Amino acid sequence: QQQVKQSPQSLIVQKGGISIINCAYENTAFDYFPWYQQFPGKGPALLIAIRPDVSEKKEGRFTISFNKSAKQFSLHIMDSQPGDSATYFCAASKGSSNTGKLIFGQGTTLQVKP
Amino acid sequence: GAVVSQHPSWVICKSGTSVKIECRSLDFQATTMFWYRQFPKQSLMLMATSNEGSKATYEQGVEKDKFLINHASLTLSTLTVTSAHPEDSSFYICSARKLDRYTFGSGTRLTVV
Numbered sequence: 001q002q003q004v005k006q007s008p009q010s011l012i013v014q015k016g017g018i019s020i021i022n023c024a025y026e027n028t029a030f031d032y033f034p035w036y037q038q039f040p041g042k043g044p045a046l047l048i049a050i051r052p053d054v055s056e057k058k059e060g061r062f063t064i065s066f067n068k069s070a071k072q073f074s075l076h077i078m079d080s081q082p083g084d085s086a087t088y089f090c091a092a093s094k095g096s097s098n099t100g101k102l103i104f105g106q107g108t109t110l111q112v113k114p
Numbered sequence: 115g116a117v118v119s120q121h122p123s124w125v126i127c128k129s130g131t132s133v134k135i136e137c138r139s140l141d142f143q144a145t146t147m148f149w150y151r152q153f154p155k156q157s158l159m160l161m162a163t164s165n166e167g168s169k170a171t172y173e174q175g176v177e178k179d180k181f182l183i184n185h186a187s188l189t190l191s192t193l194t195v196t197s198a199h200p201e202d203s204s205f206y207i208c209s210a211r212k213l214d215r216y217t218f219g220s221g222t223r224l225t226v227v
Contacts, residue, residue: 032214034216036218041205041221041223042220042221043118043120043207043218043219043220043221044158044207044218045218046215046216046217049214089157089158093214093216100146100211100214101148101160101163102148102160102209102216103160104157104158105157106156106157107155107156107157109155
């Protein structure tokens with residue numbers, strides 16, 4: 001019930017294309033769903049996050065789509081750029097809980113070709 | 115805002131020695147801090163959760179006597195890897211939480227030789 005499953009494991013996209021990464025969770029108590037970007041040798045950086053009361057959130061080229069009934073959420077990167085090449089992690093937590101630990105997906109390595 | 119400083123960024127130590135890693139929230143007070151371990155090309159594995167002034171809660175399978183966590187204030191947590199061995203070599207990352215925002219440090223690459 002604590003798992004967050006992420007796919008695909010790796011993704012290659014042409015510059016200007018759309019990158020789509022999917023995640024699924026089981027624990028319906030999760031109420032906070034962030035996406036992180038990580039470059040080699042660095043810590044993860046928050047990209048965008050969503051709560052289950054909305055179905056979509058957009059920030060610049062990044063959009064989260066959230067399907068509460070299916071317990072799935074996805075990250076869309078529009079107009080993908082070579083600088084977006086990194087590893088992306090979805091995560092989930094019970095944000096309202098005092099412990100509120102983040103459970104991470106397995107990660108997706110994105111390569112954007114020029 | 116929401117900056118977490120982690121030091122050192124890399125460290126090489128001899129087998130059997132101890133290494134301390136610091137994690138500081140620079141511009142906010144963190145209600146909770148977390149320590150993760152990451153192996154190459156893998157996800158972040160939560161090691162422990164710590165709250166200021168109380169004992170850390172370790173995840174199953176993590177040796178609390180090997181990975182000592184001290185959370186002395188709302189802005190500082192430390193992880194000490196005691197009697198380090200080559201299998202402890204990894205990338206260690208801390209995270210500080212305020213409300214529902216989790217901010218990560220830049221990580222520490224530990225190599226035990």
